[in-house]
Amino acid sequence: MIALVDYGAGNLASVRKALRACGADAVEPAEPANLERATAIVLPGVGHFAATASLDDEWRTAIRRRLHAGVPFLGICLGMQWLFEGSDEAPAAPGLGWLAGRVTRLPERTQDGERMKVPHAGWNVAHVTAVDAGATVPGLKDGEHFYFTHAYAAPVTGATAATTVYGVPFAAAVRSGNVCGVQFHPEKSGAAGLAVLRAFLGGLR
Amino acid sequence: MTAPAGATLARRLIACLDVRAGRVVKGVNFEGLRDAGDPAALAIRYDAEGIDELVLLDVTATEEDRLALAHTVAAVAARVFIPLAVGGGIRSVDDAARVIDAGADKVGINTAALGDPALISRIAGRFGSQAVVVAIDARRDGARFAVCSHAGRTPTARQAAEWAREAESRGAGEILLTSIDADGTLEGFDCPLTSAVSGAVGIPVIASGGAGCAAHFVEVFTRGRADAALAASIFHDGTCSVRAVKAELRACGLPVRL
Numbered sequence: 001m002i003a004l005v006d007y008g009a010g011n012l013a014s015v016r017k018a019l020r021a022c023g024a025d026a027v028e029p030a031e032p033a034n035l036e037r038a039t040a041i042v043l044p045g046v047g048h049f050a051a052t053a054s055l056d057d058e059w060r061t062a063i064r065r066r067l068h069a070g071v072p073f074l075g076i077c078l079g080m081q082w083l084f085e086g087s088d089e090a091p092a093a094p095g096l097g098w099l100a101g102r103v104t105r106l107p108e109r110t111q112d113g114e115r116m117k118v119p120h121a122g123w124n125v126a127h128v129t130a131v132d133a134g135a136t137v138p139g140l141k142d143g144e145h146f147y148f149t150h151a152y153a154a155p156v157t158g159a160t161a162a163t164t165v166y167g168v169p170f171a172a173a174v175r176s177g178n179v180c181g182v183q184f185h186p187e188k189s190g191a192a193g194l195a196v197l198r199a200f201l202g203g204l205r
Numbered sequence: 206m207t208a209p210a211g212a213t214l215a216r217r218l219i220a221c222l223d224v225r226a227g228r229v230v231k232g233v234n235f236e237g238l239r240d241a242g243d244p245a246a247l248a249i250r251y252d253a254e255g256i257d258e259l260v261l262l263d264v265t266a267t268e269e270d271r272l273a274l275a276h277t278v279a280a281v282a283a284r285v286f287i288p289l290a291v292g293g294g295i296r297s298v299d300d301a302a303r304v305i306d307a308g309a310d311k312v313g314i315n316t317a318a319l320g321d322p323a324l325i326s327r328i329a330g331r332f333g334s335q336a337v338v339v340a341i342d343a344r345r346d347g348a349r350f351a352v353c354s355h356a357g358r359t360p361t362a363r364q365a366a367e368w369a370r371e372a373e374s375r376g377a378g379e380i381l382l383t384s385i386d387a388d389g390t391l392e393g394f395d396c397p398l399t400s401a402v403s404g405a406v407g408i409p410v411i412a413s414g415g416a417g418c419a420a421h422f423v424e425v426f427t428r429g430r431a432d433a434a435l436a437a438s439i440f441h442d443g444t445c446s447v448r449a450v451k452a453e454l455r456a457c458g459l460p461v462r463l
Contacts, residue, residue: 014282014308014310017282018286047335117432118407120214121408121432122214123217124214124215145462149288188286189286190287193286194286
Protein backbone atom coordinates (compact mmCIF):
# COMPACT_ATOMS: atom_id res chain seq x y z
CA MET A 1 0.00 0.00 0.00
CA ILE A 2 1.41 3.35 -1.07
CA ALA A 3 0.35 5.93 1.49
CA LEU A 4 -0.22 9.46 0.25
CA VAL A 5 -0.37 11.61 3.35
CA ASP A 6 -3.03 14.31 3.28
CA TYR A 7 -2.32 17.16 5.66
CA GLY A 8 -4.25 19.82 3.79
CA ALA A 9 -1.31 21.25 1.87
CA GLY A 10 -2.50 21.43 -1.67
CA ASN A 11 -1.28 19.23 -4.43
CA LEU A 12 -2.62 15.88 -3.25
CA ALA A 13 -4.93 15.44 -6.26
CA SER A 14 -2.15 16.24 -8.74
CA VAL A 15 0.24 13.81 -7.07
CA ARG A 16 -2.42 11.09 -7.00
CA LYS A 17 -3.12 11.64 -10.73
CA ALA A 18 0.57 11.47 -11.58
CA LEU A 19 1.10 8.32 -9.51
CA ARG A 20 -1.86 6.77 -11.27
CA ALA A 21 -0.35 7.69 -14.64
CA CYS A 22 2.72 5.74 -13.44
CA GLY A 23 0.54 2.75 -12.63
CA ALA A 24 0.15 3.14 -8.85
CA ASP A 25 -2.97 3.74 -6.83
CA ALA A 26 -2.10 5.55 -3.64
CA VAL A 27 -4.23 5.43 -0.52
CA GLU A 28 -4.74 8.32 1.86
CA PRO A 29 -4.34 7.03 5.40
CA ALA A 30 -7.13 8.41 7.57
CA GLU A 31 -5.04 8.11 10.73
CA PRO A 32 -1.40 7.61 11.65
CA ALA A 33 -1.93 3.96 12.65
CA ASN A 34 -2.75 3.15 9.01
CA LEU A 35 0.85 3.90 8.07
CA GLU A 36 1.83 0.58 9.65
CA ARG A 37 0.61 -1.17 6.51
CA ALA A 38 2.32 1.25 4.12
CA THR A 39 4.96 -0.18 1.83
CA ALA A 40 5.89 3.34 0.77
CA ILE A 41 5.02 6.84 1.92
CA VAL A 42 4.62 9.91 -0.26
CA LEU A 43 4.37 13.25 1.49
CA PRO A 44 3.23 15.93 -0.95
CA GLY A 45 2.75 19.61 -0.21
CA VAL A 46 2.82 23.06 -1.67
CA GLY A 47 2.27 26.45 -0.11
CA HIS A 48 3.14 27.61 3.39
CA PHE A 49 5.33 25.64 5.81
CA ALA A 50 2.81 26.37 8.57
CA ALA A 51 0.54 23.76 6.94
CA THR A 52 2.94 21.05 8.13
CA ALA A 53 1.77 21.79 11.67
CA SER A 54 -1.17 19.47 10.85
CA LEU A 55 1.36 16.66 11.04
CA ASP A 56 1.00 16.38 14.81
CA ASP A 57 3.00 14.25 17.24
CA GLU A 58 1.04 11.12 16.38
CA TRP A 59 1.76 11.49 12.68
CA ARG A 60 5.38 12.37 13.34
CA THR A 61 5.87 9.31 15.54
CA ALA A 62 4.17 7.03 13.01
CA ILE A 63 6.18 8.40 10.09
CA ARG A 64 9.43 8.29 12.02
CA ARG A 65 8.79 4.66 12.96
CA ARG A 66 8.22 3.71 9.33
CA LEU A 67 11.31 5.57 8.22
CA HIS A 68 13.37 3.70 10.82
CA ALA A 69 11.84 0.48 9.51
CA GLY A 70 13.29 1.30 6.08
CA VAL A 71 10.04 2.07 4.27
CA PRO A 72 10.74 4.06 1.09
CA PHE A 73 9.69 7.70 1.49
CA LEU A 74 9.33 10.51 -1.02
CA GLY A 75 8.75 14.06 0.14
CA ILE A 76 7.68 16.62 -2.44
CA CYS A 77 8.28 20.38 -2.04
CA LEU A 78 6.97 21.15 1.48
CA GLY A 79 7.06 17.40 2.09
CA MET A 80 10.80 17.49 1.49
CA GLN A 81 11.35 20.69 3.49
CA TRP A 82 9.56 19.10 6.44
CA LEU A 83 12.34 16.48 6.65
CA PHE A 84 14.67 19.24 7.87
CA GLU A 85 14.77 20.78 11.34
CA GLY A 86 12.45 23.63 10.49
CA SER A 87 11.82 26.59 8.23
CA ASP A 88 12.16 30.33 8.64
CA GLU A 89 8.76 30.52 6.91
CA ALA A 90 7.06 29.21 10.07
CA PRO A 91 9.53 29.16 12.98
CA ALA A 92 6.86 27.86 15.36
CA ALA A 93 6.33 24.69 13.29
CA PRO A 94 9.22 22.27 13.76
CA GLY A 95 10.23 19.98 10.92
CA LEU A 96 10.77 16.27 11.43
CA GLY A 97 14.51 16.78 11.95
CA TRP A 98 15.34 13.65 9.94
CA LEU A 99 17.86 15.71 8.00
CA ALA A 100 20.20 18.30 9.49
CA GLY A 101 19.76 21.91 8.45
CA ARG A 102 17.15 24.58 8.25
CA VAL A 103 15.02 25.85 5.37
CA THR A 104 15.56 29.54 4.63
CA ARG A 105 14.15 32.17 2.28
CA LEU A 106 15.69 32.49 -1.16
CA PRO A 107 17.64 35.74 -1.54
CA GLU A 108 15.98 38.59 -3.41
CA ARG A 109 19.34 39.81 -4.66
CA THR A 110 22.37 37.97 -5.93
CA GLN A 111 25.84 38.72 -4.62
CA ASP A 112 26.23 41.03 -7.59
CA GLY A 113 23.12 42.92 -6.55
CA GLU A 114 21.00 41.59 -9.40
CA ARG A 115 17.33 41.40 -8.44
CA MET A 116 15.86 37.92 -8.19
CA LYS A 117 12.14 37.36 -8.24
CA VAL A 118 10.86 35.33 -5.34
CA PRO A 119 9.09 32.90 -5.47
CA HIS A 120 11.31 30.89 -7.72
CA ALA A 121 8.60 29.81 -10.13
CA GLY A 122 9.20 27.90 -13.30
CA TRP A 123 11.40 25.28 -14.90
CA ASN A 124 14.98 25.09 -13.72
CA VAL A 125 17.85 22.66 -14.09
CA ALA A 126 18.80 20.04 -11.50
CA HIS A 127 22.49 19.20 -11.25
CA VAL A 128 23.07 15.75 -9.82
CA THR A 129 25.76 15.94 -7.14
CA ALA A 130 25.40 12.45 -5.67
CA VAL A 131 28.42 10.33 -6.54
CA ASP A 132 26.95 6.85 -6.10
CA ALA A 133 23.62 5.15 -6.69
CA GLY A 134 22.83 4.90 -2.99
CA ALA A 135 23.01 8.67 -2.62
CA THR A 136 21.02 9.66 -5.67
CA VAL A 137 17.30 10.11 -6.20
CA PRO A 138 16.35 7.39 -8.70
CA GLY A 139 15.10 8.56 -12.06
CA LEU A 140 16.53 12.06 -11.65
CA LYS A 141 18.67 12.81 -14.67
CA ASP A 142 21.44 15.37 -14.50
CA GLY A 143 20.72 18.56 -16.43
CA GLU A 144 16.97 17.99 -16.79
CA HIS A 145 14.45 20.77 -16.20
CA PHE A 146 11.91 20.41 -13.40
CA TYR A 147 9.05 22.65 -12.30
CA PHE A 148 9.65 24.60 -9.10
CA THR A 149 7.42 26.94 -7.16
CA HIS A 150 8.79 27.97 -3.78
CA ALA A 151 10.15 30.94 -1.87
CA TYR A 152 12.05 28.92 0.74
CA ALA A 153 14.71 26.32 0.11
CA ALA A 154 16.79 23.70 1.90
CA PRO A 155 20.55 24.09 2.26
CA VAL A 156 23.12 22.05 0.38
CA THR A 157 24.33 19.42 2.86
CA GLY A 158 25.70 15.89 2.87
CA ALA A 159 22.17 14.65 2.15
CA THR A 160 21.90 16.67 -1.07
CA ALA A 161 21.49 14.51 -4.16
CA ALA A 162 21.01 17.36 -6.65
CA THR A 163 21.31 21.12 -6.57
CA THR A 164 19.65 23.92 -8.47
CA VAL A 165 20.89 27.49 -8.61
CA TYR A 166 18.58 30.42 -8.09
CA GLY A 167 20.46 33.29 -6.52
CA VAL A 168 22.21 30.62 -4.49
CA PRO A 169 22.58 26.87 -4.89
CA PHE A 170 19.97 24.96 -2.91
CA ALA A 171 18.96 21.34 -2.46
CA ALA A 172 16.77 20.33 -5.42
CA ALA A 173 16.78 16.72 -4.21
CA VAL A 174 17.87 14.92 -1.07
CA ARG A 175 18.54 11.29 -0.22
CA SER A 176 19.35 9.58 3.02
CA GLY A 177 18.98 5.82 2.75
CA ASN A 178 15.31 5.02 2.22
CA VAL A 179 14.32 8.67 2.49
CA CYS A 180 14.13 10.80 -0.67
CA GLY A 181 12.89 14.32 -1.19
CA VAL A 182 12.55 16.69 -4.12
CA GLN A 183 12.01 20.43 -3.97
CA PHE A 184 10.50 20.47 -7.44
CA HIS A 185 7.13 19.05 -8.39
CA PRO A 186 7.62 15.73 -10.19
CA GLU A 187 3.85 15.59 -10.70
CA LYS A 188 4.09 18.82 -12.72
CA SER A 189 7.43 18.32 -14.45
CA GLY A 190 6.28 16.47 -17.53
CA ALA A 191 8.20 13.38 -18.62
CA ALA A 192 11.25 14.22 -16.45
CA GLY A 193 9.06 14.35 -13.35
CA LEU A 194 7.11 11.21 -14.14
CA ALA A 195 10.47 9.42 -14.56
CA VAL A 196 11.30 10.25 -10.92
CA LEU A 197 7.93 8.97 -9.71
CA ARG A 198 8.20 5.87 -11.86
CA ALA A 199 11.69 5.10 -10.54
CA PHE A 200 10.50 5.57 -6.96
CA LEU A 201 7.63 3.18 -7.60
CA GLY A 202 9.92 0.82 -9.53
CA GLY A 203 12.19 0.55 -6.52
CA LEU A 204 9.29 -0.85 -4.55
CA ARG A 205 8.77 -3.85 -6.78
CA MET B 206 28.51 25.32 -11.68
CA THR B 207 29.76 28.22 -13.73
CA ALA B 208 26.37 29.64 -14.65
CA PRO B 209 25.56 32.94 -12.98
CA ALA B 210 22.84 33.06 -10.36
CA GLY B 211 19.40 32.62 -11.84
CA ALA B 212 20.74 32.14 -15.33
CA THR B 213 19.25 28.69 -15.76
CA LEU B 214 15.64 29.46 -14.88
CA ALA B 215 13.89 28.91 -18.19
CA ARG B 216 11.75 31.61 -19.76
CA ARG B 217 8.33 30.00 -19.79
CA LEU B 218 6.03 29.67 -22.78
CA ILE B 219 2.39 29.34 -21.89
CA ALA B 220 -0.47 28.39 -24.18
CA CYS B 221 -3.83 29.89 -23.37
CA LEU B 222 -6.95 27.96 -24.20
CA ASP B 223 -10.02 30.16 -24.08
CA VAL B 224 -12.74 27.68 -23.31
CA ARG B 225 -16.44 27.96 -23.91
CA ALA B 226 -18.86 25.05 -23.52
CA GLY B 227 -16.03 22.55 -23.64
CA ARG B 228 -14.43 23.98 -26.81
CA VAL B 229 -11.44 26.23 -27.36
CA VAL B 230 -12.33 29.59 -28.91
CA LYS B 231 -10.31 32.68 -29.77
CA GLY B 232 -11.30 36.25 -30.56
CA VAL B 233 -9.62 39.48 -31.59
CA ASN B 234 -9.61 42.38 -29.14
CA PHE B 235 -11.80 40.27 -26.86
CA GLU B 236 -14.54 40.10 -29.54
CA GLY B 237 -15.68 37.76 -32.30
CA LEU B 238 -15.07 34.29 -30.91
CA ARG B 239 -14.37 31.41 -33.28
CA ASP B 240 -13.87 27.68 -32.70
CA ALA B 241 -10.29 26.43 -32.31
CA GLY B 242 -10.62 22.85 -31.10
CA ASP B 243 -10.90 20.35 -28.26
CA PRO B 244 -9.12 21.49 -25.06
CA ALA B 245 -7.67 18.14 -23.99
CA ALA B 246 -6.47 17.32 -27.51
CA LEU B 247 -4.81 20.73 -27.79
CA ALA B 248 -3.27 20.40 -24.32
CA ILE B 249 -1.74 17.04 -25.25
CA ARG B 250 -0.38 18.49 -28.49
CA TYR B 251 1.20 21.48 -26.74
CA ASP B 252 2.68 19.25 -24.05
CA ALA B 253 4.28 17.10 -26.74
CA GLU B 254 5.65 20.24 -28.41
CA GLY B 255 7.22 21.38 -25.15
CA ILE B 256 4.83 23.99 -23.78
CA ASP B 257 5.83 24.87 -20.20
CA GLU B 258 2.42 25.62 -18.80
CA LEU B 259 -1.24 25.81 -19.77
CA VAL B 260 -3.94 28.33 -18.97
CA LEU B 261 -7.59 27.48 -19.40
CA LEU B 262 -9.63 30.64 -19.52
CA ASP B 263 -13.35 30.17 -19.08
CA VAL B 264 -15.01 32.71 -21.37
CA THR B 265 -18.55 31.47 -20.85
CA ALA B 266 -21.44 33.33 -19.43
CA THR B 267 -23.89 30.60 -18.45
CA GLU B 268 -23.97 28.41 -15.37
CA GLU B 269 -24.34 25.32 -17.54
CA ASP B 270 -21.06 26.04 -19.32
CA ARG B 271 -19.42 26.74 -15.97
CA LEU B 272 -20.13 23.17 -14.85
CA ALA B 273 -18.67 21.90 -18.12
CA LEU B 274 -15.44 23.69 -17.21
CA ALA B 275 -14.72 21.35 -14.28
CA HIS B 276 -14.91 18.41 -16.69
CA THR B 277 -12.56 20.17 -19.09
CA VAL B 278 -10.09 20.89 -16.28
CA ALA B 279 -10.22 17.28 -15.10
CA ALA B 280 -9.79 15.96 -18.64
CA VAL B 281 -6.68 18.08 -19.16
CA ALA B 282 -5.20 17.43 -15.70
CA ALA B 283 -5.52 13.66 -16.10
CA ARG B 284 -3.44 13.67 -19.28
CA VAL B 285 -0.96 16.48 -19.03
CA PHE B 286 1.53 16.72 -16.15
CA ILE B 287 2.62 20.33 -16.34
CA PRO B 288 1.31 23.35 -14.43
CA LEU B 289 -2.27 24.21 -15.21
CA ALA B 290 -3.90 27.52 -14.38
CA VAL B 291 -7.61 28.17 -14.70
CA GLY B 292 -9.32 31.53 -14.80
CA GLY B 293 -12.57 33.17 -15.72
CA GLY B 294 -15.52 33.71 -13.45
CA ILE B 295 -13.71 32.93 -10.20
CA ARG B 296 -15.33 35.14 -7.59
CA SER B 297 -14.83 33.29 -4.31
CA VAL B 298 -12.67 30.84 -2.41
CA ASP B 299 -15.30 28.20 -3.20
CA ASP B 300 -15.01 28.90 -6.94
CA ALA B 301 -11.24 28.54 -6.61
CA ALA B 302 -11.62 25.31 -4.63
CA ARG B 303 -13.85 23.87 -7.35
CA VAL B 304 -11.29 24.25 -10.13
CA ILE B 305 -8.37 23.28 -7.89
CA ASP B 306 -10.25 20.12 -6.87
CA ALA B 307 -10.82 19.42 -10.56
CA GLY B 308 -7.06 19.51 -11.11
CA ALA B 309 -5.94 23.12 -11.53
CA ASP B 310 -2.68 24.15 -9.83
CA LYS B 311 -3.40 27.86 -9.97
CA VAL B 312 -6.42 30.07 -10.34
CA GLY B 313 -6.51 33.34 -12.21
CA ILE B 314 -8.63 36.11 -10.76
CA ASN B 315 -9.33 39.42 -12.42
CA THR B 316 -12.59 41.35 -12.12
CA ALA B 317 -13.49 39.80 -8.76
CA ALA B 318 -10.12 40.86 -7.31
CA LEU B 319 -10.64 44.44 -8.50
CA GLY B 320 -13.99 44.53 -6.75
CA ASP B 321 -12.76 42.77 -3.64
CA PRO B 322 -8.94 42.87 -3.36
CA ALA B 323 -9.06 40.85 -0.11
CA LEU B 324 -10.14 37.87 -2.24
CA ILE B 325 -6.47 37.55 -3.25
CA SER B 326 -5.45 37.05 0.39
CA ARG B 327 -8.31 34.66 1.08
CA ILE B 328 -7.40 32.35 -1.80
CA ALA B 329 -3.68 32.63 -1.01
CA GLY B 330 -4.41 31.88 2.65
CA ARG B 331 -6.22 28.69 1.71
CA PHE B 332 -4.11 27.38 -1.18
CA GLY B 333 -0.83 29.30 -0.97
CA SER B 334 0.43 32.23 -3.02
CA GLN B 335 1.75 29.91 -5.73
CA ALA B 336 -1.89 29.11 -6.53
CA VAL B 337 -2.96 32.72 -7.08
CA VAL B 338 -2.43 34.44 -10.40
CA VAL B 339 -3.83 37.94 -10.56
CA ALA B 340 -4.79 38.68 -14.14
CA ILE B 341 -4.59 42.32 -15.19
CA ASP B 342 -6.05 43.61 -18.44
CA ALA B 343 -4.52 46.97 -19.27
CA ARG B 344 -5.20 49.53 -21.95
CA ARG B 345 -2.97 52.44 -22.96
CA ASP B 346 -4.26 55.79 -21.76
CA GLY B 347 -1.75 58.38 -22.90
CA ALA B 348 1.52 57.51 -21.19
CA ARG B 349 -0.28 55.41 -18.58
CA PHE B 350 -1.76 51.94 -18.52
CA ALA B 351 -5.29 51.79 -17.21
CA VAL B 352 -6.60 48.59 -15.70
CA CYS B 353 -9.89 47.35 -17.14
CA SER B 354 -12.33 44.89 -15.66
CA HIS B 355 -15.07 42.66 -17.11
CA ALA B 356 -12.92 41.08 -19.85
CA GLY B 357 -11.46 44.43 -20.79
CA ARG B 358 -14.76 46.22 -21.30
CA THR B 359 -14.85 48.41 -18.21
CA PRO B 360 -12.11 50.92 -17.44
CA THR B 361 -11.18 51.34 -13.78
CA ALA B 362 -9.32 54.13 -11.98
CA ARG B 363 -6.35 51.85 -11.32
CA GLN B 364 -2.94 51.89 -13.00
CA ALA B 365 -1.39 48.57 -14.01
CA ALA B 366 1.92 48.71 -12.10
CA GLU B 367 0.30 50.05 -8.97
CA TRP B 368 -2.41 47.37 -9.00
CA ALA B 369 0.21 44.68 -9.61
CA ARG B 370 2.13 45.89 -6.57
CA GLU B 371 -1.00 45.81 -4.43
CA ALA B 372 -1.86 42.33 -5.68
CA GLU B 373 1.63 41.16 -4.73
CA SER B 374 1.34 42.65 -1.25
CA ARG B 375 -1.99 40.85 -0.81
CA GLY B 376 -0.49 37.48 -1.64
CA ALA B 377 -0.55 37.01 -5.43
CA GLY B 378 2.09 34.57 -6.63
CA GLU B 379 2.18 35.74 -10.24
CA ILE B 380 0.77 38.46 -12.47
CA LEU B 381 -0.79 37.62 -15.84
CA LEU B 382 -0.64 40.87 -17.73
CA THR B 383 -2.66 41.30 -20.92
CA SER B 384 -2.43 44.27 -23.21
CA ILE B 385 -5.93 44.87 -24.54
CA ASP B 386 -4.50 47.02 -27.34
CA ALA B 387 -2.14 44.29 -28.51
CA ASP B 388 -4.37 41.26 -27.92
CA GLY B 389 -5.13 39.38 -31.11
CA THR B 390 -3.28 41.82 -33.34
CA LEU B 391 -0.23 39.55 -33.94
CA GLU B 392 1.88 42.73 -33.93
CA GLY B 393 3.92 41.98 -30.83
CA PHE B 394 3.61 42.23 -27.07
CA ASP B 395 3.35 45.61 -25.36
CA CYS B 396 6.92 45.69 -24.07
CA PRO B 397 6.74 49.07 -22.28
CA LEU B 398 3.67 47.89 -20.36
CA THR B 399 5.28 44.56 -19.48
CA SER B 400 8.54 46.14 -18.42
CA ALA B 401 6.79 48.72 -16.26
CA VAL B 402 4.84 46.05 -14.39
CA SER B 403 7.69 43.52 -14.19
CA GLY B 404 9.98 46.16 -12.74
CA ALA B 405 7.38 47.15 -10.17
CA VAL B 406 6.97 43.73 -8.55
CA GLY B 407 9.11 40.94 -7.13
CA ILE B 408 6.87 38.14 -8.41
CA PRO B 409 6.88 36.66 -11.91
CA VAL B 410 5.02 38.48 -14.68
CA ILE B 411 3.45 36.62 -17.58
CA ALA B 412 3.11 38.81 -20.68
CA SER B 413 0.06 38.27 -22.84
CA GLY B 414 -1.47 39.73 -25.96
CA GLY B 415 -0.03 40.39 -29.37
CA ALA B 416 2.31 37.49 -30.10
CA GLY B 417 2.63 37.07 -33.86
CA CYS B 418 6.05 35.48 -34.40
CA ALA B 419 9.03 34.07 -32.52
CA ALA B 420 10.86 37.42 -32.52
CA HIS B 421 8.05 38.94 -30.46
CA PHE B 422 8.83 36.50 -27.65
CA VAL B 423 12.50 37.46 -27.72
CA GLU B 424 11.46 41.11 -27.43
CA VAL B 425 9.15 40.60 -24.48
CA PHE B 426 11.76 38.56 -22.58
CA THR B 427 14.45 41.16 -23.16
CA ARG B 428 12.94 44.64 -23.58
CA GLY B 429 9.76 43.65 -21.74
CA ARG B 430 11.56 41.86 -18.87
CA ALA B 431 8.83 39.21 -18.81
CA ASP B 432 9.31 35.99 -16.85
CA ALA B 433 6.86 34.09 -19.01
CA ALA B 434 4.89 34.78 -22.17
CA LEU B 435 1.49 33.57 -23.15
CA ALA B 436 -0.08 33.12 -26.55
CA ALA B 437 -3.13 31.50 -28.01
CA SER B 438 -3.91 32.08 -31.68
CA ILE B 439 -0.43 31.68 -33.15
CA PHE B 440 -0.07 28.32 -31.42
CA HIS B 441 -3.62 27.20 -32.28
CA ASP B 442 -3.32 28.20 -35.92
CA GLY B 443 0.10 26.66 -36.26
CA THR B 444 1.47 30.03 -37.43
CA CYS B 445 4.34 29.48 -35.08
CA SER B 446 5.11 26.30 -33.13
CA VAL B 447 6.19 26.16 -29.51
CA ARG B 448 9.37 24.44 -30.65
CA ALA B 449 10.17 27.18 -33.17
CA VAL B 450 9.73 29.90 -30.53
CA LYS B 451 12.00 28.06 -28.11
CA ALA B 452 14.64 27.53 -30.77
CA GLU B 453 14.61 31.27 -31.48
CA LEU B 454 14.85 32.14 -27.76
CA ARG B 455 17.76 29.78 -27.33
CA ALA B 456 19.50 31.19 -30.39
CA CYS B 457 19.22 34.61 -28.73
CA GLY B 458 20.87 33.29 -25.56
CA LEU B 459 17.73 33.00 -23.45
CA PRO B 460 17.40 29.87 -21.28
CA VAL B 461 14.56 27.57 -22.31
CA ARG B 462 13.45 24.05 -21.50
CA LEU B 463 13.93 21.95 -24.62
